[in-house]
Amino acid sequence: MVATLQLNQVGVRYGKQEVLSGVTTPVLKGGEVTAVIGPNAAGKSSLFRRIAGLLDGPGEIRLGNGASPSPAPHVCYMPQDTSVNTVLTVYESVLLARKQGAPRKVTDEDLQEVDRVLFSLRIEPIAFKGLNELSGGQRQLVSLAQVLVREPRILLLDEPTSALDLHRQVEVLALIRSLARERDICVVLAIHDLNQVLRVADRVMVIDAGTMVGCGPVEDVITSTLLQNIYRVDGRIERCSRLCPHVIIDGPIGQA
Amino acid sequence: MAHSPAIAIREGRGAYRVLVQRKKLVLLALGLVLALSVIADLGLGPARYSMREVVLALMGSPEVSLQISVVIWDIRMPVALMAVIVGAALSAAGAQMQTILNNPLASPFTLGISAAASFGASVALVFGIGFLPWAIDYVVSLNALLMALAAALFIHFMSQRRGVTVETIVLLGITLVFTFNALLALVQYLASEQALAAVVFWTMGSLTRATWPKLAITTAVLAVSLPLFMRRAWALTALRLGDDKAASFGVNVRWLRLETMMIISLLAAVPVAFVGTIGFIGLVGPHIARMLVGEDQRYFLPASVLSGAAILSLTSVVSKSIVPGTIFPIGIITALVGVPFLFSLIMSTRRRAW
Numbered sequence: 001m002v003a004t005l006q007l008n009q010v011g012v013r014y015g016k017q018e019v020l021s022g023v024t025t026p027v028l029k030g031g032e033v034t035a036v037i038g039p040n041a042a043g044k045s046s047l048f049r050r051i052a053g054l055l056d057g058p059g060e061i062r063l064g065n066g067a068s069p070s071p072a073p074h075v076c077y078m079p080q081d082t083s084v085n086t087v088l089t090v091y092e093s094v095l096l097a098r099k100q101g102a103p104r105k106v107t108d109e110d111l112q113e114v115d116r117v118l119f120s121l122r123i124e125p126i127a128f129k130g131l132n133e134l135s136g137g138q139r140q141l142v143s144l145a146q147v148l149v150r151e152p153r154i155l156l157l158d159e160p161t162s163a164l165d166l167h168r169q170v171e172v173l174a175l176i177r178s179l180a181r182e183r184d185i186c187v188v189l190a191i192h193d194l195n196q197v198l199r200v201a202d203r204v205m206v207i208d209a210g211t212m213v214g215c216g217p218v219e220d221v222i223t224s225t226l227l228q229n230i231y232r233v234d235g236r237i238e239r240c241s242r243l244c245p246h247v248i249i250d251g252p253i254g255q256a
Numbered sequence: 257m258a259h260s261p262a263i264a265i266r267e268g269r270g271a272y273r274v275l276v277q278r279k280k281l282v283l284l285a286l287g288l289v290l291a292l293s294v295i296a297d298l299g300l301g302p303a304r305y306s307m308r309e310v311v312l313a314l315m316g317s318p319e320v321s322l323q324i325s326v327v328i329w330d331i332r333m334p335v336a337l338m339a340v341i342v343g344a345a346l347s348a349a350g351a352q353m354q355t356i357l358n359n360p361l362a363s364p365f366t367l368g369i370s371a372a373a374s375f376g377a378s379v380a381l382v383f384g385i386g387f388l389p390w391a392i393d394y395v396v397s398l399n400a401l402l403m404a405l406a407a408a409l410f411i412h413f414m415s416q417r418r419g420v421t422v423e424t425i426v427l428l429g430i431t432l433v434f435t436f437n438a439l440l441a442l443v444q445y446l447a448s449e450q451a452l453a454a455v456v457f458w459t460m461g462s463l464t465r466a467t468w469p470k471l472a473i474t475t476a477v478l479a480v481s482l483p484l485f486m487r488r489a490w491a492l493t494a495l496r497l498g499d500d501k502a503a504s505f506g507v508n509v510r511w512l513r514l515e516t517m518m519i520i521s522l523l524a525a526v527p528v529a530f531v532g533t534i535g536f537i538g539l540v541g542p543h544i545a546r547m548l549v550g551e552d553q554r555y556f557l558p559a560s561v562l563s564g565a566a567i568l569s570l571t572s573v574v575s576k577s578i579v580p581g582t583i584f585p586i587g588i589i590t591a592l593v594g595v596p597f598l599f600s601l602i603m604s605t606r607r608r609a610w
Contacts, residue, residue: 052503081500083498091268100506111268114272
C-alpha cells in the first residue's frame, strides 16, 4: 500500500481574500520527497495548512492508500512555528503527540517508539529538558520528533530545518529522505535552501504570489530562469566534481 | 559516544517511568497533607479536640462523647469539606483556564468571574432583587451564579470572534474585573449601612455559610467535571504546544475550548456563589501543581485539585487559629497563607515555572 496525495484546483481564502488558488499537482506517491519553494509570503504555509485540514478553501485534496481512497492515509503536519511556552519535557511532548486520538493508556510500544524517534534525531540527551529551555534548533528537532512518532503516511513539513546548523540540516534531510524510502512515506516539505532541495527532493513545486508556477523533477525546475523570475537573482546551476548539481548565486539581478 | 544505542534507548524509557512514579508519589503526599489538614480543621473551633478524638469520632467509635461526635459531624464537617471541595473546584477551574488560554495569569478571579458573582450577590443583598424571583432561599447564591455564568459566557463568545487571540481574552477578562468592581462599588454606595456590611462580608468569602445541600451541589459539579477533563487529558495537554500543533494532531481546538470553558464556568461560579469571593486559589493551586508535577494533564489536574483543596483547608485551619474562638473570613486568609507558600516555591525552583 503506497500513500498518495493529489491536489486539484486547491485554494485558500481568509475571509474574502484569496491567498492561494488553483494548485493542481500530479499524484505524489509514498517514497517520494516533494519540495515546495517560493518567496516569503507566497502561500506555502497556507498550502500546508490547507492540506493538513486546518484551513478551508476551494478545490479537492485526494488522499489515497494505493488504489483505494479509503481509509485515508495518516497525514501529519509540522507547523513552521515551533515556539512554545510550556514546562512539558521533550519526552512528554513526543509521547503526547503519539497518544492523540489513541487509547488513553501508555503502552510499552508507545515508549519504545518515543525512544526510537528521539534516538534517530539524536535528541535523546535532552529528553528530560523542558521545552521552554531549548534553543530554536532543538525545538525544531523536537517538533519533527512529534510528527515522526505518529507514524505518518503523508508527511507535511513546513520549513523543518530553518533553525538548524548546516550539519544538522544535512543529517535531518538525509533522515527524512531515507524514512520516505524505507516506509513509503509521501513527504512534502517547504524549504528555502535550493542546494538542499537539489540534494533531497525528487520533485519541486514552485509557489509564487498565491499560485503554483511550476511543478516537476528538480533539475527541470531549478534553473537560472527560475532564479531570475522568482527570486530576482542572477545565478546558475553547476555540477560539482561528484556531478551533484548546485546553485551558484552571482548577486541581485542586474548587479552581477 | 560512550553508550551503545541500545542502552541509551532503554535509559529514556526507564527515566520516564521513574519520573511517573515520582509524580504519583507527589500526588500521594498532597493527599496526605490534605487528610491531615482536614483532621486538624475538624479539631479546631471554640472547643478544641485532639487529633485522636477527631479520628475516633470519624470512625464512629463509642469512646468519644456524643457531644463531640455531633459537633464534628454536624457542625464542623460541612465547613471542613466545603473548604476541600471549593478549593478543589476553584483550583481545577484555574488550571484549565490557564491551559486553554495559554496564560499564567488566567483564573476565575483575574478573568472577572468572581467579580461578576460579587456584583450579582450584592444586588440581592442590597436591593433584594433576585434574577430568578421564585428561588427566594438561594437568591444571593443564584444571583451570583447567574452573573458568574454570564461573565464566563461573555468571555467565551468574545473569544470565538475572528482574530481574537488568547491575549485579547485575558485583557477582556481584566476589563470585566474593573467593570464589575465599579458596579459593585456603585451598589455599595447606594446601600444602607446594614446592607453594606452584608455585602462587604460576602465579598470577603466565608466557609461558615456551608450547609450539606450546598456541599452536595458543589461536590456534584466537581464530580461531573473532573472525569470530563481527565477523558480529554491528552488533548488538553496538547494545547500547551500551541493551537496549530494541537490541531495538526487532530484535536478539535475550538470545540475543546468551548467545552472546557463551559465546564470551567460552572466549576468557578458554583463555589463562589455559595461561599463568596475566594480569590487566589484558582491562581496559586495550578502553579503549585505545575511546579510539582509539570503539565501532563494526567498528573497536573489531580495535583491542581489536591493542592487547591489542601491550601483552602490549611487556610481554614489558620483562620481559626489566629485568634482562638474567632473565625476570620477565609477570603482574607487565603492570600496571606498562599502567597508566602507560592513565593518560596518560585524561589526554590531553578527551572522556569511557566
